[in-house]
Amino acid sequence: MLTISQLATYAGVTVRAVRHYHQIGLLPEPARDRSGYRSYDSGAVVRLIRIHTLADAGVPLARVQELLDAAPQEFADGVHEIDRELRAEIRRLQASRRRLARLAVGEQLALPQSVVDYLDRLRGHGVSERYLEMERDAWIMIAAQVPDVIDAMIAAKHQQLEDPDAQKLYSLVSEAVDNQGDDALLVEIADILERLYLRAAEAGQLGDEPFDDQLIELLDAVMLESAPEAARLLAIMEERGWKGWTRIERVPPRVPIPSPDPHHGSEPD
Numbered sequence: 385m386l387t388i389s390q391l392a393t394y395a396g397v398t399v400r401a402v403r404h405y406h407q408i409g410l411l412p413e414p415a416r417d418r419s420g421y422r423s424y425d426s427g428a429v430v431r432l433i434r435i436h437t438l439a440d441a442g443v444p445l446a447r448v449q450e451l452l453d454a455a456p457q458e459f460a461d462g463v464h465e466i467d468r469e470l471r472a473e474i475r476r477l478q479a480s481r482r483r484l485a486r487l488a489v490g491e492q493l494a495l496p497q498s499v500v501d502y503l504d505r506l507r508g509h510g511v512s513e514r515y516l517e518m519e520r521d522a523w524i525m526i527a528a529q530v531p532d533v534i535d536a537m538i539a540a541k542h543q544q545l546e547d548p549d550a551q552k553l554y555s556l557v558s559e560a561v562d563n564q565g566d567d568a569l570l571v572e573i574a575d576i577l578e579r580l581y582l583r584a585a586e587a588g589q590l591g592d593e594p595f596d597d598q599l600i601e602l603l604d605a606v607m608l609e610s611a612p613e614a615a616r617l618l619a620i621m622e623e624r625g626w627k628g629w630t631r632i633e634r635v636p637p638r639v640p641i642p643s644p645d646p647h648h649g650s651e652p653d
Contacts (some may be wrong), residue, residue: 385423395432402432410435410448442470496531498538499523505542509551512558518610522603526595533594549576561611570613574620581626590632603630 392399405411411432417423431452438448443466451462503516503523511519527534544550553576560569584590595603607614607629618629625637 385425386429388422388424391424391428391432394429395436397432397436401436405432405435408445410445410452442466495520495523496527496534498535499527502538502541505545506554509545509554510558511554512562515554515558515561515611518561518606521610522606525599525602525606529596529599530594547580549579552576553580560613560617564611564613567616570617570620573617574624577617577621578624578626581632584632585634590634593631595630600628600630604628 386394388399388402392402395402402411406413411428414422414424414428434452435448438451439445443451443463447462447466451459454462499520503520506516506519507513523534526537545554553573556569556573556576560566560573563569581590593600608618614629618627621627622635623637625635627633627635
């Protein structure tokens with residue numbers, strides 16, 4: 385007969401593990417002898433070894449009891465089922481590890497792979513990291529609100545990048561973000577935007593974004609808050625008859641109010 389410590393040693397487990405198996409009903413607790421100690425026989429040793437072997441193989445403790453009491457075929461079927469579950473869990477964990485690895489580089493947070501690839505393509509066109517941060521933040525909101533259409537939107541963006549005007553636009557916008565206060569640069573950007581807007585209007589593509597008004601406001605805010613020069617660019621575009629950043633609308637051209645003439649009304653010299 386064995387004490388609990390001797391039993392644990394024979395099975396290669398801790399005394400604490402033996403007590404836990406008693407508590408959850410996996411290992412019957414023997415009667416105590418006259419001295420108040422538990423006394424285990426060889427059957428307890430065999431059962432504890434089987435419990436430890438199954439648990440060490442990855443069998444959840446909640447499933448150990450059914451396998452211990454199963455007939456040979458039921459045991460084999462149960463082991464195969466647990467193996468399938470473990471393989472599925474391994475795939476899930478591997479996917480989590482891949483996502484964590486992507487998160488480590490910072491850009492893939494909350495973004496599908498199609499957007500990441502698109503941002504990488506912009507980077508390849510020389511777009512600055514500061515501008516890419518604004519693009520990234522906008523796509524994070526889009527991916528959260530309209531995930532079902534984001535791949536189609538990205539495909540359209542890739543197609544637009546085949547246009548030399550679009551490539552030039554990204555280059556100039558990136559430059560404007562990094563070099564604030566250059567009105568000549570903003571006018572050059574406005575010239576390209578106007579050409580692109582006219583083509584989109586002719587193709588019936590203006591106003592077809594699948595966004596609600598609140599998301600439109602949030603996306604516009606990303607640009608306006610991150611790039612103060614964006615407000616000046618929007619004013620230039622409105623003077624030319626175009627309103628909005630995310631949702632483009634045609635409006636009557638806004639005529640700039642001329643500055644007061646400091647000499648108006650003064651006596652001639």
